[in-house]
Amino acid sequence: MNGILHAIFSTEGFFLGTLVPFLFVLTVVVFVHEMGHYLVGRWCGIGVKAFSIGFGPELIGFNDRHGTRWKLCAIPLGGYVKFVGDMNATSSQPTPEDLETLTDEERKVAFHTQAIWKRAATVVAGPLFNFLLAIVVFSVLFASYGRYVAEPMVAEVTADSPAAKAGIQPGDRFVSVDGSKVETFGDVQRLVSGRAGDTITFVMLRDGKEVTVTATPQLMEQQDALGNKVKVAVIGVVNNKELGQPRLITYTPVGAVAAAVEETGHVIERTGQFLQRFAVGREDKCQLGGPVKIADMAGKAAKLGFEWLVQLVALLSIGIGFLNLLPIPPLDGGHLLFYGVEAVIRRPVSERMMEMAYRAGLLLVLCFMGFVFWNDLFGC
Template identity: 75%
Template sequence: MNELFSTLFGLDSLLVGTIVPFLFVLTVVVFVHEMGHYLVGRWCGIGVKAFSIGFGPEIFGFNDRRGTRWKLSAIPLGGYVKFVGDMNVTSTPDAEETEKLTPAERQVAFHTQPVWKRAATVVAGPLFNFLLTIAVLATFFMTYGRVVSEPMIAEVQAGSPAEIAGFMPGDRFVSVDGSPVRTFADVQYRVSGRAGDPLVFVLLRDGKEIELTATPKVTEQKDAAGNTFRIGVIGVVNNNEVGQFRVIEYSVPGAVAEAVSETGRIIVRTGQFLKRFAIGREDKCQLGGPIKIADMAGKAAKLGFERLVELIALLSVGIGFLNLLPIPPLDGGHLVFYGIEAVIRRPLSERMMEAVYRTGMILVLAFMAFVFWNDLFGC
C-alpha cells in the first residue's frame, strides 16, 4: 500500500513531480495574460461575461457582483476572457449577437468601443506577460545580483571556428557583428543564436583592434535541470583568472532596468529563432508543446521553487511574444485589424474578417499539431 501511494503521490511521481508543477507554471502564465485583458478591458469600460482558466467544460466557478463568471475549465492548456458581444472566446465579432444586445449592453460591448480601447485591451495580455518576466528577473537581480566576467579569451579550443579564424588566448572582445560587448555573457548571447552565420568579431590584442570572422557551429548542451538544447559556439573559454568573475549588486531601479533589458534580449532572441526556424536553419526539436513544457517544469521543480519561477518567467515572455504574431486569432492578428481600421476609418468587411480568421485558425492549429507531434513522435 505504501509503495502504491509513493508511486502515485510521491515527489518523483508523474502526478506530483511533473503534472502539478506543469499546471502551476501554466496557470500562473495564463492567469497573468488573461488578467491583463480583463483589467484593461474593465478600465476601458468594457463588460466581461467570463474569465476562464482552461477551455472546455467548467469544473467550478462563481459570478461576481458585475455578472462576470470566473471559472476553472477542464482543459488546462490556456484560458480566455469573453467580453460582452463576443461570438466566441477569440473575441470574434458577431453582428447577430450585437443586434440582440440591449442598449445598456451595447454601451459596454467590446466591438462597439473605440478602436484604441479595443487595441489597448488586446495588447494588455502580452504586455502583462512581459511585466511578469520583468518582475521575476528584477526580484532575482535584487536578491542575488548577477555574476559577470570580462570579455576575455582564456583558451581557444582545438579545431574550433575560433582557432580556424585566428583567435588567441588573451584577446579581448570589443564587438560582435557590430554590437559592442561589455561582458563574456554578451559575447555568448550574440553567438549562441547565430549558428551557421559568419560573424565579424572586433578584438583587442596587444593594444590594437583587429577584425576576425568566424562562423559559430551548433553544439548540444544541457542546462542545470538536464534539458538538452542546441546553440551556436565558436570554441572560446573564459575563466576566473582572466575573466575576473565578480557579482554585480543592484538597487531596485537598477534591477528593474536590467530586468527590462534582459527581457528585451529574450524577445529579440525569440524573434531570431523563429525567423531562422521558418527558413529551415533551426532544429525542429527545439520547439515543443505541453509535454515538453511539463517535462521542463518537473525537472525545474526538482531543483527548487526558484527554478520553477525562472521557468515561469521564460515561458511568460515566450507566450507574450507568440501572442503578438500578426495571425488571427492571436492578439497580434486582432491588432492588425485594428490598425487597418484606424487607417481606413471603418472595420473590414465581415466576410473578409471571417476568411482571415479561418486561415489564421488553420495556421494556429497546424502549429499546435506540429509541436504535439514533436512531443510525442518527432524528437
C-alpha cells in the same frame, strides 16, 4: 501499492514532481495574460461576461458583483476573457444578427462597439502583462540573488573551431560582436548562440590593439541548466577563472528593475530571432516543444528550487506574450492587425475577408500546435 502511491505522489513522482509544477507555471502565465485583457478592458468601460482559466467543462466558479463569471475549467491549457458582445472565446467579429440580440445597455459596453484605441489597448494588454510578469520575476531574482558575470576573455581556443580558423587567440578580449559592445562573456554567448551559419564580425583587443576578425558559428549539442539537450551556436572559445575573473554583481531595487527590463528585452529579441530563423529552416525543430516538454521542464526546475521554477515562469511568459503578438488571427496580433487596417481605411474589415483570415489563421495555429505535440511525443 505503496510503491505506486510513492511514484505518483512523492516529489519525485508524476503528480507532485511534474504535474503540480506544470500547472503552477502554466496557470500563472495564463492568469496574468488574461488579467491584462480584463483590467484594461474594464478600465476602457467594456463589460466582461467571463474570466476563465482553462477550457471545457467548468469545475468551479462564482459571479462577482459586476456579473462576471470567474471560473476554472477542466482543460488547463489556456484561458480566455469573454467580453460583452463576444460570441466565442476568440473575440472574433460578431455578425449583425448577433449584435441585434444585445440589449441597448449591452451595446454600450460591448467590446466590438468601442473605439479602435480601446479595443487595441485591451487586446495588447495581455502580451504586455506577460512581459511585465517577466520583468517582475527577473527584478526579484536579481535583487535577491544578484548575477554572476565574467570578463569577455578567451582562455582557450578549440582546435579546428570557427574561432581558430578566424585567428582568435588565447588572451584576446572581446570588444564587440557585430557592432554590439560586450561587457561580459555572457554577452558574447548571447549574441552568438542563436546565429549558427551566420558570418559574424568580432572586434578583439590584443596586446592593446583592436583586431577585427570574422567567424561563422556552428551548432553544438549541449546540456542546459535543467539537463535538457539543446543545440546552440558556438565559435569554440573557452573562458576560465583566471582570465574571466567571475564576480557577483548585486543590485539595488532600481538597478534590479533596470537589469530586468534589459534581460526581458534580450529574451524577446532572441525569441524573435529564433522564430525568424525557424521559419526559413535554419533552426532545429526539436527546440520547439508543447505541453509535454513544458511539463518536463517544470518538473526539472522544481527539483532545482523555487527560484528556478519562477524563472521558467518568466521565460514561458515572454514566449506566450511574443507568440500572441504575431499578426495571425485568432491571436492577439491578428486582432491588432485588423484594427490597424480599420484605422487606415476608416471602416471595419469586410466580414468575408475577416472570416477567410480567421479560418486560415486558425488552421495555421492548429498546425503549429499539432507540430509541437508531435515533437513532444514522437519527433524528438
